[in-house]
Amino acid sequence: MNLFSDIRELVIASLTAMASDGQLPAGLDLAAVAVEPPRDAAHGDMATNAAMVLAKPAAMAPRAIAEALAARLMADPRIAGADVAGPGFLNLRLNPGIWQGLVRSVLVQGTAYGRSNLGAGLKVNVEFVSANPTGPMHVGHTRGAVFGDALARLLAYAGWNVTREYYINDGGAQVDVLARSAYERYREACGLSPEIREGLYPGDYLIPVGEALKARYGTSLLEQPESVWLHDVRDFASQMMMEEIRGDLALLGVQMDVYSSEKALYGTGEIEAAIDTLRGMGLIYEGVLEPPKGKEPEDWEPRVQTLFRSTAHGDDVDRPVQKSDGSWTYFAPDIAYHHNKVKRGFDALIDIFGADHGGYVKRMKAAVSALSGGRVPLDIKLIQLVKLFKNGEPFKMSKRAGTFVTLRDVVEQAGADVTRFVMLTRKNDAPLDFDFDKVLEQSKDNPVFYVQYANARINSVLRKAHDAGIAVDDATLAAADLSGLTHEAELKMAKQLAEWPRLVEIAARNNEPHRVAFYLYELASDFHGLWNRGNDDTALRFIQEGETATSQAKIALARAVSVVICAGLGILGVTPAEEMR
RNA sequence: GGCCCCGUAGCUCAACGGAUAGAGCGUCCCCCUCCUAAGGGGAAGGUUGCAGGUUCAAGUCCUGCCGGGGUCGCCA
Numbered sequence: 001m002n003l004f005s006d007i008r009e010l011v012i013a014s015l016t017a018m019a020s021d022g023q024l025p026a027g028l029d030l031a032a033v034a035v036e037p038p039r040d041a042a043h044g045d046m047a048t049n050a051a052m053v054l055a056k057p058a059a060m061a062p063r064a065i066a067e068a069l070a071a072r073l074m075a076d077p078r079i080a081g082a083d084v085a086g087p088g089f090l091n092l093r094l095n096p097g098i099w100q101g102l103v104r105s106v107l108v109q110g111t112a113y114g115r116s117n118l119g120a121g122l123k124v125n126v127e128f129v130s131a132n133p134t135g136p137m138h139v140g141h142t143r144g145a146v147f148g149d150a151l152a153r154l155l156a157y158a159g160w161n162v163t164r165e166y167y168i169n170d171g172g173a174q175v176d177v178l179a180r181s182a183y184e185r186y187r188e189a190c191g192l193s194p195e196i197r198e199g200l201y202p203g204d205y206l207i208p209v210g211e212a213l214k215a216r217y218g219t220s221l222l223e224q225p226e227s228v229w230l231h232d233v234r235d236f237a238s239q240m241m242m243e244e245i246r247g248d249l250a251l252l253g254v255q256m257d258v259y260s261s262e263k264a265l266y267g268t269g270e271i272e273a274a275i276d277t278l279r280g281m282g283l284i285y286e287g288v289l290e291p292p293k294g295k296e297p298e299d300w301e302p303r304v305q306t307l308f309r310s311t312a313h314g315d316d317v318d319r320p321v322q323k324s325d326g327s328w329t330y331f332a333p334d335i336a337y338h339h340n341k342v343k344r345g346f347d348a349l350i351d352i353f354g355a356d357h358g359g360y361v362k363r364m365k366a367a368v369s370a371l372s373g374g375r376v377p378l379d380i381k382l383i384q385l386v387k388l389f390k391n392g393e394p395f396k397m398s399k400r401a402g403t404f405v406t407l408r409d410v411v412e413q414a415g416a417d418v419t420r421f422v423m424l425t426r427k428n429d430a431p432l433d434f435d436f437d438k439v440l441e442q443s444k445d446n447p448v449f450y451v452q453y454a455n456a457r458i459n460s461v462l463r464k465a466h467d468a469g470i471a472v473d474d475a476t477l478a479a480a481d482l483s484g485l486t487h488e489a490e491l492k493m494a495k496q497l498a499e500w501p502r503l504v505e506i507a508a509r510n511n512e513p514h515r516v517a518f519y520l521y522e523l524a525s526d527f528h529g530l531w532n533r534g535n536d537d538t539a540l541r542f543i544q545e546g547e548t549a550t551s552q553a554k555i556a557l558a559r560a561v562s563v564v565i566c567a568g569l570g571i572l573g574v575t576p577a578e579e580m581r
Numbered sequence: 582g583g584c585c586c587c588g589u590a591g592c593u594c595a596a597c598g599g600a601u602a603g604a605g606c607g608u609c610c611c612c613c614u615c616c617u618a619a620g621g622g623g624a625a626g627g628u629u630g631c632a633g634g635u636u637c638a639a640g641u642c643c644u645g646c647c648g649g650g651g652u653c654g655c656c657a
Contacts, residue, residue: 032598039600049599052637062637086600087637132657172657262657292653294582305654316584316653323655330657358585359652382586384650426594429586431650433593442619445593445605453619461616506597518595518604525604532621535613543616580619 001105001113002501004046007078007092008035011048014072023068025058035092037499044081044091045495052088062088099494100482106497106560107478111567114500118508119160125341126152128352129249129256130167133241134178136205137248137407140354143432144383145407146423146573148352149254150513151381153571158508163346164257170238171262171333177201178241179234180226185210186233190219209240248407252416253573260340265333274336274371275306275321283309283370289317308335313366335367342372349378350511355429358382379511381428389435414439417574421448424517424572442580444528447521451565452577454524457531458562459578461542465555470548477556484553489533489540493557496526500564504571513571520568527561 011033018024033054038047051066058065063084070082070090081093106113128148131141149164156162181201184194189210196202213221213236221229242259249256265271278284287307291300306322308331321332341349349368353360361380368378388395388405396405411419413436422439425447426432444450465472485494500519507515534541542554566576 034597034599036597036599039596039602043600047600049638052599055637089600169657174657289654292583295653296582297654300654303654307654320654325655327655329655334657355586355651357652357657361585382651384586430594431587444620447605449619450605453617457617457620464616502597510597515595515597521604522595528620529622531616532612532618534616535618535621538615541616580617 001102001109002116002505003094003098003102003498004035004037004502007046007094008033008048010073010076010078011035011050011069014069015050015054018068018072024054024060024065028054028057030054036502037495038089038091041492041495043085043089044083044093046092046094048090048092049088051084051090055088066090096486096491097483099491099498100485102498103482103485103494103557103560104478106563107474107556110474110563111570113563114504114567115157115159116501116505116508117159118505119155119158121159121161122347123163123345124155124160124348124350125163125165125344125346126155126350126352127165127167127341128152129245129254130169130352131245132169132174133238133245134174135201135203135241136244138404139386139388139407139410139434140383141248142252142407142410142419143386143423144352144354145249145252145254146420147381147383147428147513149252150420150424150516150572151350151352151511153573154504154508154513154516155511157567157571158504160348160508164255165341166256166259167334167337168238168242168259168261168263169330171266172330175234175238175263176230178237179230182206182209182213182237183221183226183229183233186213186217186221189214190222192222205244206237209237212236212240251408251411252420260337262333262337265336265340270340271328271332271336274339275332277339278308278335278367278370281370283312284321285309287318289320308363308367310363310366313369315362315366319363331363331367334364335371338364338368338378339371342368342376346376349376351378351380352428353380353382355382355384381511383428384426384431386423386432386434389433389438391437392435395436410434418448420572421451421517421569421574424514427512427514447517448574449580450528451520451524451569453580454527455562455565455569455576456578456580458527458558458565461555461558465543465551468543470543470551470555472552472555472559474559477552477559480552480556481549482553482556484550485557487540489530490554490557493526493530493561496523497560497564500567516568516571520565520572523561523564523568527558 012030015024015030019026019028033050035046035048038044050069051062054065055062066084066088070084073079073082078095078098079092080095083091085091126148129141129145131137152162152164177200184196185206188194275284285307286304288302288304303324305320305324307318308321310319319331320329323329364380365378368376418439422434438446442449462472503515503519507513542558544550569576
C-alpha cells in the first residue's frame with residue numbers, strides 16, 4: 001500500500017477523463033505528473049504539479065487546468081479538499097479516515113508494509129567488498145560491505161531479485177606477495193627467523209598461516225626454491241585469508257550468495273572469449289597510448305599494447321587489456337567476469353568500489369555496454385573514505401594488522417548494529433567520520449541511539465499496557481476502532497508513516513540506502529515529539545487510564561511506528577532494540 | 582593537463598527538478614508530582630563557492646571558472 005501512488009493514479013485517471021471529455025487535449029504525456037508531500041504541512045497532505053507540467057503542452061493556463069482537475073478530484077471520497085496555490089500547485093487534503101486506515105494497514109501488513117514491486121522481479125547483481133584475499137578486512141572494506149548489503153536488502157524489499165556477489169581478486173601479483181609473506185611466517189613457525197623484506201605483508205595475521213603451513217607440510221618446504229612451493233602456498237594462504245574474510249563478514253551479518261574467483265577465469269578460455277567478442281565488434285586493436293597530458297612520467301616510453309576501444313562507449317581514452325609482455329592486465333579478467341555476469345542473465349549490474357577506483361568506472365561501463373549490446377545497465381557506486389576518531393582525535397592503531405584498523409577492531413568496539421547504522425548515515429560518495437565514543441553515546445546526536453530509543457519507548461508502552469490488562473497484540477490493535485485518532489499530532493505521525501513506501505522506492509531507484517537511515521531519524525524525531533506532547537497534554541498519552549478502547553487506538557499508532565522502524569532497521573541490517581536499559 | 586567526486590547556517594550534514602533551503606551540535610530562553618527528560622518546545626543563525634544558460638520552477642540539470650580530494654600505460 002502506497003498512498004502517494006494511489007492518489008497519483010487517481011490524478012492520472014482524472015486527467016485522462018478530462019482529455020476524453022475535451023477539457024484537455026488528447027495524447028498528453030502524463031509521465032511528469034507527480035504527487036508528493038508538500039514542503040509545508042500547512043499546504044495540505046499532498047500536492048500535485050499536474051497543472052504546471054501540462055500547461056505548456058496543453059496550451060492552457062495552469063489555473064484553468066488545476067481548477068478543473070480539483071473539481072474532478074473532489075468527487076472521490078478520499079479527497080476532502082483541493083486548492084490551487086502558488087504558481088499552479090494543486091494542494092490536496094485527504095479525509096482523516098484515510099490516515100486511520102493507513103495505521104490499520106501497517107498493523108495488518110507488518111514489516112511488509114512498504115514493500116514494493118518497483119523491481120518487478122528483475123534480476124540484479126550487487127557486487128561488493130571484493131577485497132584482495134591478502135589479509136583481514138579493514139575499515140574501508142567495512143563501509144563497502146555495509147553499503148552493499150544494505151543496498152541488496154533495500155532492492156529485495158523493493159521487488160528486485162537480488163544476488164550478492166564477491167569477486168575474489170586472487171589472480172594477480174598480490175597473491176604471490178601473500179605467498180612469499182606467508183612462507184616467511186612458515187619459516188618462523190619452523191624455528192627460523194623470518195625475513196619480512198620490503199614489499200611483503202608484515203601483519204601478525206599471517207603467523208597462524210605459517211603455523212598452519214607447518215602443520216600441513218612439516219619442514220618439507222624449507223630450503224626449497226620458490227618455484228617449488230609458490231603455487232601451493234599461494235592457494236593455501238589465500239584460502240585461509242578468504243576464510244578470515246568470510247568470518248569478518250559474518251561478524252557484520254553479511255552473507256554473500258556467490259563468490260567468484262578471478263584466478264578461476266584463467267585457463268578456461270573465458271578471458272580470451274570475452275576479448276574475442278569485443279574484437280568481433282571491432283573494439284580491440286594494437287596501438288600506442290598517448291602519455292597523460294601535463295604529468296608525463298619520467299620513464300614514459302611509447303609501447304604497442306592490445307587496447308580496448310572504450311572511447312566508443314563513452315570513455316575518454318582507450319584502455320589496455322594486455323601488458324607489453326602479452327599477459328593480461330587486471331582489466332581483462334574483469335571484462336570476462338562482467339561478461340560472465342551478463343551471460344548469467346542479470347537485468348542490471350551494480351558494482352561497489354572504493355573511491356580510489358573512480359578512474360575505473362568509465363571503462364567498466366564501456367565494457368558492459370559493449371558486451372551486453374547496451375541491454376544491461378551497470379551502476380557503479382564509489383564508497384568514500386572512513387575517518388576514524390576516538391575522543392575527537394584521529395585514531396589509527398590496530399591490534400592485529402599493525403598498519404591499518406581492521407573490521408574486527410571496529411565491530412568489537414562498536415558492535416555490528418552501531419557500525420552498520422553509522423556507516424549508512426552518509427551518502428556513499430561523501431567521506432564519513434566514525435568516532436568510537438560518539439557512536440556509543442546515548443544521546444540524540446547519535447542517530448543510532450535516537451532511533452533505537454524511540455522503538456524502546458514504544459515497547460515500553462506495550463509492556464505497560466499489557467501489565468494494565470489491555471490487549472496489545474497486533475491482531476487486536478488492527479481490529480481496534482481507530483476513529484479516535486483525530487488529533488493533529490497523531491495524524492502528523494500517521495502521515496509520516498505514509499511516506500515510508502514512497503521513501504523505499506526513491507531510495508531503491510537511486511541505489512541510496514542512506515535515505516532509509518535519514519527517514520528513520522525523522523520518524524523517531526516525530527515520535528519523540530508526540531511522546532513529549534503527552535507530558536503537557538494527557539489526552540495525547542498512549543495509555544489512557546480506564547479507557548481500553550481509546551488506549552488501543554493510540555497504542556495502535558505507536559505500534560505502527562515501531563513496525564516501520566523495524567522494517568527500516570531490517571533494510572539497514574540492524575537489530576531493533578526492545579529496551580535501552 | 583584529462584577524467585571523477587565534493588563545495589549548503591559558526592561546526593557536522595539533509596533536501597525524487599517544485600512552494601518561505603531543513604536537522605543535529607554549539608549559543609540563548611523554556612518544559613519532569615505524569616507512559617524512559619537517555620526526551621521535547623522556542624529564539625538566533627543562509628547571496629546553497631563564483632558567473633552565465635536551460636526550465637512554468639534550479640542547491641539539484643548544462644557550460645565556464647575558483648577551492649578541496651581522488652585518479653591517470655606492464656598495481657589490483
